[in-house]
Amino acid sequence: MKDPAGEVERLRQELRRHEHLYYVLDQPEISDAEYDALMRRLRDLEERHPELAAPDSPTQRVGGEPREGFVKVRHSSPMLSLDNALNDGELRDFDRRVRELLGDAEYRYVAELKLDGLSMAAHYRGGRLAQAVTRGDGIVGEDVTGNARTIRSLPLRAAAGLEEFETRGEAIMNRRAFERLNAERDERGLARFANPRNAAAGSLRVLEPRITASRRLDYYAYLLLAGGRPACDSHWQSLEDLSRMGFKVNPNRRLCRNVEEALAFCAEWEARRDELPYEIDGVVLKVDSVEQQRALAFTAKAPRWAIAYKYPARQAVTSVEGIEVQVGRTGALTPVARLKPVEVGGVTVARATLHNEDEIERLGLHIGDNVVIERSGDVIPKVVRVHSPGSRRESFRMPSQCPVCGGTVVREEGEAARRCINTNCSARLKESVLHFASRGVMNIDGMGEALVDQLVDRGMVASVADLYGLTMEKLLLLERMGPKSAANVLGNIEKSKGNPLPRVLAALGIRFVGQRTAELLAGEFGGMDAIAAAGVEELQAAPEVGPKVAQSVFQFFREPRNRELVDRLRAAGLRFEHHAAPLAGGALDGVTFVLTGTLPTLSREEATRLIQLAGGKVSTSVSKKTGYVVAGQDPGSKLAKARELGVRIVDEAQLLELAGVS
Numbered sequence: 001m002k003d004p005a006g007e008v009e010r011l012r013q014e015l016r017r018h019e020h021l022y023y024v025l026d027q028p029e030i031s032d033a034e035y036d037a038l039m040r041r042l043r044d045l046e047e048r049h050p051e052l053a054a055p056d057s058p059t060q061r062v063g064g065e066p067r068e069g070f071v072k073v074r075h076s077s078p079m080l081s082l083d084n085a086l087n088d089g090e091l092r093d094f095d096r097r098v099r100e101l102l103g104d105a106e107y108r109y110v111a112e113l114k115l116d117g118l119s120m121a122a123h124y125r126g127g128r129l130a131q132a133v134t135r136g137d138g139i140v141g142e143d144v145t146g147n148a149r150t151i152r153s154l155p156l157r158a159a160a161g162l163e164e165f166e167t168r169g170e171a172i173m174n175r176r177a178f179e180r181l182n183a184e185r186d187e188r189g190l191a192r193f194a195n196p197r198n199a200a201a202g203s204l205r206v207l208e209p210r211i212t213a214s215r216r217l218d219y220y221a222y223l224l225l226a227g228g229r230p231a232c233d234s235h236w237q238s239l240e241d242l243s244r245m246g247f248k249v250n251p252n253r254r255l256c257r258n259v260e261e262a263l264a265f266c267a268e269w270e271a272r273r274d275e276l277p278y279e280i281d282g283v284v285l286k287v288d289s290v291e292q293q294r295a296l297a298f299t300a301k302a303p304r305w306a307i308a309y310k311y312p313a314r315q316a317v318t319s320v321e322g323i324e325v326q327v328g329r330t331g332a333l334t335p336v337a338r339l340k341p342v343e344v345g346g347v348t349v350a351r352a353t354l355h356n357e358d359e360i361e362r363l364g365l366h367i368g369d370n371v372v373i374e375r376s377g378d379v380i381p382k383v384v385r386v387h388s389p390g391s392r393r394e395s396f397r398m399p400s401q402c403p404v405c406g407g408t409v410v411r412e413e414g415e416a417a418r419r420c421i422n423t424n425c426s427a428r429l430k431e432s433v434l435h436f437a438s439r440g441v442m443n444i445d446g447m448g449e450a451l452v453d454q455l456v457d458r459g460m461v462a463s464v465a466d467l468y469g470l471t472m473e474k475l476l477l478l479e480r481m482g483p484k485s486a487a488n489v490l491g492n493i494e495k496s497k498g499n500p501l502p503r504v505l506a507a508l509g510i511r512f513v514g515q516r517t518a519e520l521l522a523g524e525f526g527g528m529d530a531i532a533a534a535g536v537e538e539l540q541a542a543p544e545v546g547p548k549v550a551q552s553v554f555q556f557f558r559e560p561r562n563r564e565l566v567d568r569l570r571a572a573g574l575r576f577e578h579h580a581a582p583l584a585g586g587a588l589d590g591v592t593f594v595l596t597g598t599l600p601t602l603s604r605e606e607a608t609r610l611i612q613l614a615g616g617k618v619s620t621s622v623s624k625k626t627g628y629v630v631a632g633q634d635p636g637s638k639l640a641k642a643r644e645l646g647v648r649i650v651d652e653a654q655l656l657e658l659a660g661v662s
């Protein structure tokens with residue numbers, strides 16, 4: 001290569017642009033695989049040319065070593081907390097004080113959503129991220145630079161603007177990442193995080209940057225400072241500047257001419273808060289003009305020019321009528337409180353999770369007690385605390401036998417949950433079948449709870465392999481099952497045989513083996529049999545596979561019952577081979593495809609592999625030579641290009657047909 005320095009710089013700019021499109025604007029133009037390929041090329045070049053290394057290169061997000069502890073850092077100016085307004089009256093009181101203090105001058109407010117996370121300052125020198133500091137006590141915080149660098153929406157290098165500046169903002173975890181993290185912790189028998197805020201704080205303050213990176217935090221900037229003071233004359237302007245500099249700034253903000261407009265904004269978002277992918281606990285209102293902010297100044301604790309309008313917690317008091325125990329796919333027993341139905345924030349709640357027996361003990365909860373429950377977002381409601389003891393209290397004990405099958409229940413050391421260890425347990429079986437058939441796993445549409453209950457209760461399905469032995473005659477014996485829906489279900493079962501190996505592997509329900517681990521194992525070993533035969537050490541040699549995962553996979557394939565299941569799935573015709581390389585002679589031999597947008601069931605990687613399996617090629621850009629553009633939801637500019645060039649456009653179903661798998 002003639003000019004490695006130029007190529008490295010070009011790749012970095014390209015990657016920065018895509019990071020911004022993906023993590024800040026939420027409008028990716030390329031697939032994850034394409035992004036990874038660019039990253040690999042840059043990494044290769046940097047390895048071959050160490051003289052070109054740079055700390056703000058996109059390859060350097062997770063470079064930090066684990067550390068012993070955090071260094072304390074003094075803030076450039078205090079990160080003060082705000083006074084609260086708990087209702088409209090208190091907000092109007094605040095406005096009256098502002099008006100009186102400003103005399104007759106006109107003023108405006110900037111209203112912004114108050115995200116529920118952890119405040120963090122990020123310092124940039126020479127336009128590069130130099131240091132990140134948590135809020136701490138507002139005067140002194142902790143240096144979490146290594147961890148903050150892993151937050152993709154926090155630019156390592158500002159796109160434009162000042163050379164030396166500081167942003168303040170909120171590090172948050174969105175609801176989906178939070179739910180996924182807790183599900184993973186349940187699987188591992190670890191304590192759950194109580195809410196996304198705690199999860200974000202815990203993730204930013206771990207000593208190992210790799211862990212922070214895996215937690216998918218997000219950073220929204222809300223303040224731009226230079227030398228500890230506001231960098232612009234207007235707060236609204238500073239938000240616009242931050243956005244232009246490449247920071248993620250919450251788009252849900254409004255410049256208000258008076259307090260009534262601000263109250264309307266508060267009311268609007270209180271009603272719409274469930275639409276947001278993250279938690280908010282109110283609205284922050286700031287006087288827009290920095291000059292007026294200075295005139296208003298501070299009290300001992302808080303600025304006089306800003307206030308937090310807090311939404312009421314969505315809590316309610318009701319009584320616990322009973323505690324039921326559910327049995328999950330891994331056999332884990334979960335206690336669930338049956339409540340006297342109560343309305344919380346417009347939704348009737350009749351059940352709340354209690355997670356495990358330690359939680360019940362911590363709450364000091366008895367059946368009959370009155371409890372405070374809380375609902376946040378679409379998360380399952382939970383019991384916050386005992387409000388008052390019931391008149392007739394009954395203590396609860398976790399059963400020592402499975403409430404469904406009567407089998408033995410054990411609590412392993414270091415685990416929060418008790419598990420039913422009977423692999424034939426019908427509760428576990430039902431959950432296993434639902435998992436097997438679920439979206440993103442084997443995608444058997446129509447295989448819902450009602451159907452699975454019947455199939456298991458009638459003994460038609462005693463193992464997921466039995467799904468492939470179902471017939472029209474058998475299905476017609478079931479309630480609410482006509483010939484049409486039976487044919488539909490059978491068709492979907494048949495179609496599921498085309499799923500690639502990683503899905504089959506993930507569908508088995510091996511502990512700790514989700515979609516990603518399954519992809520990695522399939523990529524490393526190439527086939528089900530090689531994975532089944534591998535020893536613990538061999539398994540651990542695969543990327544990202546630790547001792548716990550390796551042990552779990554090894555154990556799974558040592559169970560005679562599981563081996564039998566695998567053999568039966570093979571006999572049913574499921575895919576046990578993983579083809580990373582294209583095969584010649586397929587239905588799509590030599591045809592070039594371009595993917596754009598999100599497909600309904602296939603991931604980018606899966607669609608790519610499917611095309612390659614059939615002998616086709618996948619390209620990143622549309623040209624006259626492109627055979628087909630596969631368009632999903634929210635397609636990018638590639639779709640327009642395809643139309644312009646007259647390239648044929650197909651959807652996922654048509655792709656499956658072309659590839660000969662439907």
Ligand SMILES: [Zn+2]
Nearest residue numbers: 402405420425
């Ligand atoms: Zn059981």
